[in-house]
Amino acid sequence: METPISNKEIVLDFWKRAIGQGDLEVAGQCIAEDYIQHSASGKPGKAALLEALAMFKQMPKPENPPKPFLRIIADGDYVALHMLITFGGHTMIVLDMVRLQNARFAEHWDAIQPMSEATAHAAIDGPTQINDLVQTESNKQRITDFAQTVLKEGQWEQAADFVSSGIVTHDPEAKSGLPGWKEMLRRCTFEKTYRIIGEGNFVMTQSRVLQNETPYACYDLYRLDKSKIVEHWRVKQPIPATLLHNNGMF
Template sequence: MDTITNKQRILSFYKLIVGQRKVELIPEFICEDYIQHNPTVKQGRAGIIEMINYLKTLPPPPVGAKSPIIRAIQEGDLVVTHLDITFMGKRMAVIDLFKLKDGMLAEHWDVIQEMPDQTGMAITATNGTAEINESASAIKSKEIVERFYKAVIQKVPVINLVKPDYIEHDATVIESGKSLDAYWSDDNSRQIKIHRIIGEGNFVVVQSEFKRADKAFVFYEIFRVEQEKIAEHWSVRQAIPDGIKPAAMF
């Protein structure tokens, strides 16, 4: 299957199985040996079946409700989705990463973070640009982000890689009053390890882990590149549960 079909397949999975709770369709979407990297969910189809059966006990989404999927980014057999969901009275930012095999969901990673109250704010953790510029080079966009990361990790100046008017969606960075590179560079205790960089057009997703004071975190970021510079940035982070080896979540 080509990459566009892979993205459409994921969107259909959300609509039919997660949204409409059609558990009977799971064998049509999920590989029997589906690998789950969320330590709270069972492996294989059993974990998805259990999740959907639980959702069936909750009120269904209102008719005409806005889709929680804000962005969907694909590269080859990998599809990333950025969601804004409300669950059990809490508003969550979620990033899911799926790997597909012959059109079937074969592997899944995710990260979930409770969002701060941003009522009335012009910039929130998930809003902003959603449309991908398909004419942009994903290779070039990834190169820009890789150069940015290299500069931050090596603690050297980020030269001409960030637009002066770039838009920051990470509330922690906003509250610091610093630019993104300065915020990271000033955190001398943070150790970053990049696992995957995924790009489509002018959007780039970075899956990484970082350690701070011996505590490990799963960290996903989305960058929008414009005119060969970083123009917008979103992120979702989650502490890795005690007793779980970080490698299991990547």
């Protein structure tokens, strides 16, 4: 009896064959007919995505591209990929998230943050191994409570209940340690958290935040140990005034 392929394996195979190898036949099979696009740079619908993949196939590729995936989280129908991509001489941190339905790509979100190569590497360094799978739901609840109590309601005196004093932050806007991390977060207004997905010791939130009066699509990735946040990564992208579709970035 064949073992059913996991959603994580479906997404990785799509990236390898449809994007890496330019196999548009595979892409057509993997994308749902009613595919929903949320990316700020994408046009709506399956046909537009296939058109973009066809254009991407014609572009020159680096001879020895690095493996782009740093962290991959699968939670039910959702798969999120934390990536570092160098393309056209530009280095970008990407958080790419898809929702699968019947083993096909049904919906897609992303945030792309351009950075210098040195800054980008610092922003994605750190552990990648997923552990403590039995703690998935309790870790998701911890981040749910943290996002509501501390980030949304601003009860910063409660932060130490959720965060290790030795937290490692990879956000280039944050100074080291818990005080510097809190200072960075307090510069943002967390307007709404749309999704929280997790696998083991990694939990990611998808939120709309306001910083210096600019709205962002913001993805915060947390690593937890013994129910406390010990490490944090972030990818955020300004939300443009107009999009190429009517689906919004969330």
